[in-house]
Structures are given as structure tokens and as C-alpha cells.
Amino acid sequence: MEGTRPCAERFMLVGPERVFYAGLLGRPRKRTLGSFILFCSMEGRLELSVTGEPAVTLEAAVLPAYREHSIQSEHRCVIGVLIEPESVDPASLARLEAAARAMDQAELAGRLRAAYRRLRAMPLKHRLSTAAFDAEALGEPLVPRRVDPRIARVLGVLGERPGDPLSAQDCAALTRLSVSRFLHLFKQETGHSFRALRAWKRARHLLNYANETINMAHLALDIGYPDSTHFSHSIRRFYGLQPRAIFSGSRELEIFRSGEAAGP
Known part of the structure; x- marks a missing residue:
């Protein structure tokens, strides 16, 4: 499924609790990210294979942390929002997952691509706090987890x-x-x-x-x-x-x- 069109501006914003990635997908085999992830292709659709489930073709996807899967993309580049689950209140993360799964895939992909455009144009993106990152990438801040x-x-x-x-x-x-x-x-x-x-x-x-x-x-x-x-x-x-x-x-x-x- 991987296309040949070049990527637009590629960047990654890495914070202690969040990552925003817009770059090449490559040809990954099965992977098991330790982050909760929302992702879509830069353009077009993805093919997602979650271990133990049939492969599906979709516009955007959401996966919990440590869920083994593999993906292919119609475009060479993908957009991904990675959230460290131990940093978020479980109920808040569950609401985000439920809302993302209930959302029309094209709408979710559109939101991720719009977040990419906003962050790409932001001159001081590296100064974003976790709450500000959430507002830009997700629409509102997630509730932090209270930890001993x-x-x-x-x-x-x-x-x-x-x-x-x-x-x-x-x-x-x-x-x-x-x-x-x-x-x-x-x-x-x-x-x-x-x-x-x-x-x-x-x-x-x-x-x-x-x-x-x-x-x-x-x-x-x-x-x-x-x-x-x-x-x-x-x-x-x-x-x-x-x-x-x-x-x-x-x-x-x-x-x-x-x-x-x-x-x-």
C-alpha cells in the first residue's frame, strides 16, 4: 500500500509524556509501542493488523499501549500522537479512546492532519507543556493521573x-x-x-x-x-x-x- 509521493515537512515533537510524529513509516514488522497511540496516514488510508484480529483498512486508528500490531500506509508518511498512559487519569484516557473510536474515521484523520498543520507552523512548539500539547493535538487537556x-x-x-x-x-x-x-x-x-x-x-x-x-x-x-x-x-x-x-x-x-x- 505504500505510495511514492514525497512527504511534506517532517518533524517530531518529543516531550516527557507526549510525542507528535509526522514522518516516514518505513516497512515495520509487528511492533508493540508502550504508548497509547492515535494515528493516520498523511494522505489516504492505513492497513492495520492487530495480533489476534483480522486486518482492516481505515482512515485513522487508535490503539492502547502494548498492543502488538503492524501497519502499512498508502502514503509514505504517517501522523501519530503518542500518549504515555501512566501520565493520564485512566478514566480520562478511556474517554479519549471511546470518543476516538466513536468518531467517523475521516473526521479523526482530519483532526490529526489539522493538528499537524498547526504544530508545523508553530515557531515555539518545543515550549509546549503537556496540557498545551493536548489542547493543540487533541482539542483539550487530558486529566493527569494522581500517582503515589x-x-x-x-x-x-x-x-x-x-x-x-x-x-x-x-x-x-x-x-x-x-x-x-x-x-x-x-x-x-x-x-x-x-x-x-x-x-x-x-x-x-x-x-x-x-x-x-x-x-x-x-x-x-x-x-x-x-x-x-x-x-x-x-x-x-x-x-x-x-x-x-x-x-x-x-x-x-x-x-x-x-x-x-x-x-x-
Whole structure:
């Protein structure tokens, strides 16, 4: 389904709790993003295959975090809004998902494309807070999740220093909890296991470097992987692409980084 028409201006806005991506899709195999995602093709339709379900052709799609799937697009470029689920009140995220699924696909695709045009023209997009990002990309801010301060501290470390060799034992000591109690509380407060979320934060950190010329082995170590093999396997599992394919397709991608998260 992939077309040959060139992409318009390609950019990615990366914040601690949100990502807006407008760029090449490539040819991903099965992928399992750790973010809740809304996406559409830059033009035309997508073919979406969710593991365990029949393939469908549609204008726009919504998927929960950690849902294995693969996509193809009629256009070379796609638009995606990635939302870190542990940053959003579960009821607020459920309402967003329900509203997106109930919406006409063409309308949802039109809204995502309109958000792309607005953000593309915005000179200081990297200064957007999470709430301002939501207003631009989704129409209104999502309600932040209230998290136990001990778990919030761990989430802060995972987000700011994903390359640190942070184990469950380390986090239990940081929170002054037993390991079993910490793991239980972490999943209760975030909706996901510590191991799964830690792995995703490391893979997500790659996005900050995707358009740079960089040594892959050094990058793997910098973002917390013991070697290039583990790095390649993890990135392929989350994104459906080898790291080199991601970097190759991102050479002309402009990346804007923002650092202000939503308050509790």
C-alpha cells in the first residue's frame, strides 16, 4: 500500500509524556509501542493488523499501549500522537479512546492532519507543556493521573535517566518498600509492570537521537542496553524496525524536545 509521493515537512515533537510524529513509516514488522497511540496516514488510508484480529483498512486508528500490531500506509508518511498512559487519569484516557473510536474515521484523520498543520507552523512548539500539547493535538487537556509520591519519584527517574541500570531492588530501596510491595504498588499506580515500563522508557529514549549521526554501539550503552544485540532486539520489538532503519529514515526529520510535564 505504500505510495511514492514525497512527504511534506517532517518533524517530531518529543516531550516527557507526549510525542507528535509526522514522518516516514518505513516497512515495520509487528511492533508493540508502550504508548497509547492515535494515528493516520498523511494522505489516504492505513492497513492495520492487530495480533489476534483480522486486518482492516481505515482512515485513522487508535490503539492502547502494548498492543502488538503492524501497519502499512498508502502514503509514505504517517501522523501519530503518542500518549504515555501512566501520565493520564485512566478514566480520562478511556474517554479519549471511546470518543476516538466513536468518531467517523475521516473526521479523526482530519483532526490529526489539522493538528499537524498547526504544530508545523508553530515557531515555539518545543515550549509546549503537556496540557498545551493536548489542547493543540487533541482539542483539550487530558486529566493527569494522581500517582503515589513514591511511585512518582521512580517514574521521574525512569523518564529522566532511562539509561541508568535501575533494578526493582534499587527502586524498592528508593521508595523504602520491600521489592514485592514496590512491584505491586507500581503496577497498581501506573497500570503496567515495572519491567515493561522500564523497557519501553529505554526504547522511547531512542527518539531523542533518531536524526543524529551516532555510533550505534555507544548509543546502546548510553540508553541502558548491555550490548548491541539486546539493543537491536528491543528496538525491533517496540518499533518493528531495526535501529539502523529508524536512523536512516529520520535523517531529514526535525526533532523538537520539550521538557515540561503535567502537574499532579
